[in-house]
Amino acid sequence: MSGALLDDHDVVLFDLDGTVYRGGELVPGALEAIQQVHSRGVPVRYVTNNASKPDQAVVDHLVGLGLQAERSEVSTSAQAGAAMLAEKLPVGARVLVVGSPALKSEVEGLGLVPVSEFADEPVAVVQGLFTELAYRDFAEACLAIRGGALWVACNADRTLPTERGLMPGNGALVELLRAATDQEPLVAGKPERPLLDRAVSSSCASRPLMVGDRLDTDIAGAVKADMPSLMVLTGVNTPRHLLEARPGERPTSVAADLRGVHSPKSVVDVAEQPAWSVSVGERLELSARGEGDELGALRALCAAWWSAGAGPVPVEGTDDAARRALRELDID
Incomplete structure (x- = not known):
C-alpha cells in the first residue's frame, strides 16, 4: 500500500x-x-x-474551535481582491467598496481610497460578501460600473454553507450586479x-x-x-x-x-478499485468483486465515467453490495 x-x-x-x-x-x-x-x-x-472577515477574525474563529492558527496562515479573497486592484490602479485611486469593513481595510492598506458613493468618482468597484449590504450599496455600484469603473469580485460563490444550511453567497449578489450592468467582473477568489x-x-x-x-x-x-x-x-x-x-x-x-x-x-485517489468493477455503456453498471466501501465505489465510478464521458449518467448496481453502496451514496 x-x-x-x-x-x-x-x-x-x-x-x-x-x-x-x-x-x-x-x-x-x-x-x-x-x-x-x-x-x-x-x-x-x-x-x-469569504471576504467578510479580517484575517485576525478568521484566526480567532479557528482558535476558538480548538485549532492552531496564525495570521500568516490565512489567505482571504478580500486580500486577493485588494491586491488585484493594487496591481491595476495607482496609489490613491478611489475604490467603491461593496462589502465589509474588513474589505475596506484591505483596500486602504494597499494605498487605495475606499469610498461608498458614485458621486465620489470611483475608478473601480470591489465586491465581497457582507450581510449588512442594502439596495443603496448595489445602486451606487451599478452606476459606477455602468460609468466604466473596473469591477473586481472577491469571489463568485453562489451559496455559503452554515450550520443552518446553505445561505446566499457573494456570487448570488454578483449576479444581481451582472444583471443590472451587463458587465463581467474580474474574480480574485477561487x-x-x-x-x-x-x-x-x-x-x-x-x-x-x-x-x-x-x-x-x-x-x-x-x-x-x-x-x-x-x-x-x-x-x-x-x-x-x-x-x-x-x-x-x-x-x-x-x-x-x-x-x-x-x-x-492509493486508497483516496480517483482510480480503478480492486473491490469494484464498473462497466460503461448507456449506463454505468457497478459490481462488487471483493470487500469495499461506498467511497471506493464512488472513486471507481468516477474513474470509469470521466475517462468515457461527462454529465448525467444512469447508474445501476448488479449485485446486493453494489446496490447498497449506491444507496449509501444516494446515486442509485
Whole structure:
C-alpha cells in the first residue's frame, strides 16, 4: 500500500466553510486531521473565499474551535481582491467598496481610497460578501460600473454553507450586479488563480495540495492552478455532483472528510478499485468483486465515467453490495 496522500505535498491549502467548519461547528475529523498535518511539520494555509472577515477574525474563529492558527496562515479573497486592484490602479485611486469593513481595510492598506458613493468618482468597484449590504450599496455600484469603473469580485460563490444550511453567497449578489450592468467582473477568489497563487507563494512551497468541498470553486481553482486536489463530502457538493463533474472541476482524490489527507494515496485517489468493477455503456453498471466501501465505489465510478464521458449518467448496481453502496451514496 502506498504512503499517505500528505507525503507528496509540502503545503496543504484548506478551504474553510464546509471543509473545516460549518458556521460555528467543526466538521467531524477536522481537528485531528489538521493537528496531524502540523505535527508532521507541513505548513498549512487556510484559504477562504469569504471576504467578510479580517484575517485576525478568521484566526480567532479557528482558535476558538480548538485549532492552531496564525495570521500568516490565512489567505482571504478580500486580500486577493485588494491586491488585484493594487496591481491595476495607482496609489490613491478611489475604490467603491461593496462589502465589509474588513474589505475596506484591505483596500486602504494597499494605498487605495475606499469610498461608498458614485458621486465620489470611483475608478473601480470591489465586491465581497457582507450581510449588512442594502439596495443603496448595489445602486451606487451599478452606476459606477455602468460609468466604466473596473469591477473586481472577491469571489463568485453562489451559496455559503452554515450550520443552518446553505445561505446566499457573494456570487448570488454578483449576479444581481451582472444583471443590472451587463458587465463581467474580474474574480480574485477561487476558482480563479490569484487567491491560491498568493497562498502557495506565502508558504514558499512547490508541491501544494488543495482540499475543499466545492467543485466549482475549490476543485476548479486547483485545476486552473495545476495542483492536485482532495474533495471532501462535508459541504456543498454530493457524490452525484462529483460523478457528473465537468473536466475542469474534477479532483484527483476523494474522501469523506479531512482525515483523507492522511489516508494512503492509493486508497483516496480517483482510480480503478480492486473491490469494484464498473462497466460503461448507456449506463454505468457497478459490481462488487471483493470487500469495499461506498467511497471506493464512488472513486471507481468516477474513474470509469470521466475517462468515457461527462454529465448525467444512469447508474445501476448488479449485485446486493453494489446496490447498497449506491444507496449509501444516494446515486442509485
